[in-house]
Amino acid sequence: MSPTSGPGSGSPTTPAAADPATRGPVAFKAACPDCQARFELDAGALRLAIGGSRRTTFYSFTCPECGASVRKPAGERIVELLTGGGVSTLRSI
Template identity: 60%
Template structure:
């Protein structure tokens, strides 16, 4: 899946339930060794809550395609 830079994503806050459209600069993507440890995060523009949600393959592809900053999580062996 290829996503053009400048793409906006709809994201919902788990605290206040607001749904906002956010650009790639608002997200962070953490890639873990397993699906359970891979997630994206953003700060809700309405209430300021730090939101963290699991990221499956399609979400990872869309966010990386849009240029979201990504970090690789390395845990002990």
């Protein structure tokens, strides 16, 4: 999972480090484990769940190619990138 900034820019950036006033829309590169498609998703297409352990911290999305529900683990760096990029976050205790 890596973010890109701006329409069609394709250049990686860290959303949390960029100035929100000058940054364009953030898109995240992702891949589907079912159909092997690679694509970019905007923040609204992703959900982040932060739990009390590594097993309960993950991000999810629906593959735009095959419609599969995808759930992947989210380590600290992924959590930083997704929250910095405006992904909706659910925290559980």
